[in-house]
Amino acid sequence: MYATVPALHDDGMTVQMVAPAISLPEETERLWPLWLQVELTLRRAIRTGALKAGEQLPGEHQLAETLGIHRHTVRRAIESLTGQGLLEIRRGRGTFVAAGPISYRLGGRSRFTDNMEAAGKIPSARVLRSQTLTATEDVAANLALGSGDKVVMLEILRLGDAIPILIARHFVPEDLFPDFAERFADIDSITKTFASYGIVGYRRSVTRLAARRPTAQEAADLGQPRTAPVLVWASVNALPGGRCVNYDLSVFAAARVSIVIDDDG
Amino acid sequence: MYATVPALHDDGMTVQMVAPAISLPEETERLWPLWLQVELTLRRAIRTGALKAGEQLPGEHQLAETLGIHRHTVRRAIESLTGQGLLEIRRGRGTFVAAGPISYRLGGRSRFTDNMEAAGKIPSARVLRSQTLTATEDVAANLALGSGDKVVMLEILRLGDAIPILIARHFVPEDLFPDFAERFADIDSITKTFASYGIVGYRRSVTRLAARRPTAQEAADLGQPRTAPVLVWASVNALPGGRCVNYDLSVFAAARVSIVIDDDG
């Protein structure tokens, strides 16, 4: 039923006509719920350029009045589009058209800073939390540890042009890297921190992917709505001998990136 | 602030106590919105096993009355958990605790049927749509076609134990494979359909990933709520010479799978 087809970050709704302003389609039939019609209308306005990236939408009250519907109905549509990464809500300020996603190269030896530079954005980072804790089942299994073993967790927020892109959670065995977090704070690079322990040449050996909705905490850290999905990338890095050195969990703000997987391993 | 740490499909909320029944925490403070408290309460009930997979929740009215709050507030919490894949709503029947995700191996030569069998599920497939259309920018670029070129789109729903797992969209140049959809209908295998044209030994050359919320159509096809994310996997298959033979777009019901990426390319 598509006249055009969904791309990765697109939903593939057909653009049939240009909306002269934000207005609902004719009242001929009501096959779709009102809020969905509002969603489609707004999306079309964004697609056609009637609403440009960064532009502020009319307020909820005003939009509701313009369309002759209730504010809740408008809110539902906006909430949905926010979850799809098309709109961005700033409480107390307004609702804005969001910028498109950037390509993020994952795998091989490419790093966050390289990716940001390739996208023309200024990379930055902030340590969110660091903690020593007992490995959960998931972590223990991936690091080949026994239950009850301690691990160091280092959680880093990485940003491009001051916009959060991902949360990187690094888990390392505490017995091997007792002061990992402290060293990282000085060195400011994961690779170099490992090198300071004499660990070089580790490779990604297993990798897992999932998409879900974020935790309240993750949503807050990433500055994204709870309705917008995150893309979770789990990878285990091991030495050539097979010894696992770290388990990484990257939580991407899915609306802000499209991930490109390298072939070079 | 974690006492335990989020796994891929987990949100990492701390389990601090076992809920004897579904009841809100003490009214000591209201740092979080009511609906989020309900969400956390329900999630804890699922986590701890007070609510088991497949079990039916009390109705919205009853839950609202039990908790002493409005039905809409309960609804919002349930909607949120539905989007996270923890609950499953069946209209007119009730709300149920959803089953956990299965591992899906992607890459290399592993196929859908292999994955389902590995998960102990019976694979099946259904052709949703097939259509010849003008390549969109996205499709044309990935197939190395000119603008205006025609492509055949074949959209297949793939299920495990009768539960939709993914929508596979295959795009092939029409000039090379004019009756691709018809042949597939007879042969029932993508690989063998290509083989019937003499095309064998193609390899994945580029691959892209994204997560977003589904289209209304995709949500309906996958039988999942619109609030639950989908994981989109785009890949281009090319012959050793470099000629692109097809562009695939897989839309996974993210709550139902955890994707494992093979190293063997």
Add this chain to the structure above:
DNA sequence: CGTTATTTGTTCGTATGTATC
């Protein structure tokens, strides 16, 4: 620096439609 207006966020109220059993 506090006040006020604007804008989004949450909650309860009420009514009606639709799917399932």
Add this chain to the structure above:
DNA sequence: TGATACATACGAACAAATAAC
């Protein structure tokens, strides 16, 4: 056919964040 349960929509009020004055 009726009962049950979820879906949609409008209404009203207040809370909370932000910006401008």
